[in-house]
Amino acid sequence: MAILEIVKSPSALLTQRCKEVEKFDDKLAKLLDDMYDTMIDADGVGLAAPQVGKLVRVAIVDMGEGDDVIEMVNPVVTAIGGSVVEVEGCLSFPGLYGEVERPFFVRVEAQERDGSLYELEAEDYEARAILHEIDHLDGILFDSKITRIVDPEEFEEVDEEGEME
Template sequence: MAILEIVKNPSPLLTQKCKEVKVFDEKLCKLLDDMYETMVAADGVGIAAPQVGELLRVAIVDLGEGDDVIEMVNPVVTAIGGSEIDIEGCLSFPGLYGEVERPYFVRVEAQERDGSLYELEAEDYEARAILHEIDHLDGVLFDSKIRRIVDPSELEPAEDEEEGGEMI
């Protein structure tokens, strides 16, 4: 596995719609492994392929709470519900945090790294992270959804963090 360079705003790669994955091979597995390694090294909870320079519909979410890592290939949102406003950050926007309104619930159909189909339902912060990453695959950036910019000094450190908030 390798730690990849994270593409930062204002790169035009971040605003392009990604292509559907059609080939499920070792190259895709390596991309997923490298994306995970990159996300962990950057202290993120999610990452999408365009954030590492690949315009493919591939994203990962890992809240690190003992849950399994969510690998989404060709994800499609099939249902949403509710609404909540919470603070988000993004690995492609270092130091930028903002209040973003997103659905509280999401249902997604996606494929595993081997191409098999699955359905996933998520709520609260997990749903937020999933939707944030799927937005990346559509070229939609979180800064376009910010209602209010949040100063990093307003963030409460998580119990296992010394400073700042998590970045999606």
């Protein structure tokens, strides 16, 4: 496995729509493994392929609560519901945090690393992380959705549930 360099804003790579994955091979598996190692090394909860310089529709999310790593290849959002505003950050925007409104619920169809299809439903923080990563695949960056910038000191006051104290 390898730790990859994380692409930082304002790189044009981050604003491009990614291409569908057509080959489910060892190269894809290595990309997913390297993305996971990179995300863990950077203390992130999600990472999309364009953040490591690859313009393909691949993203991962790991909530770090003993849950399996979510690997999404060619993800498509099929349903959303509710709305909640929470603080977000992004590995491509070090030190920037802001309040972002996102759906509370999401249903996604995606493919596994072997090409098999699956459906996933998520709520709350997990839904937020999934949608944040899928946005990356469409060239949409979280800074364009910030309704209020949060000072990092204020962000440190966020409790375990992700709510401001």
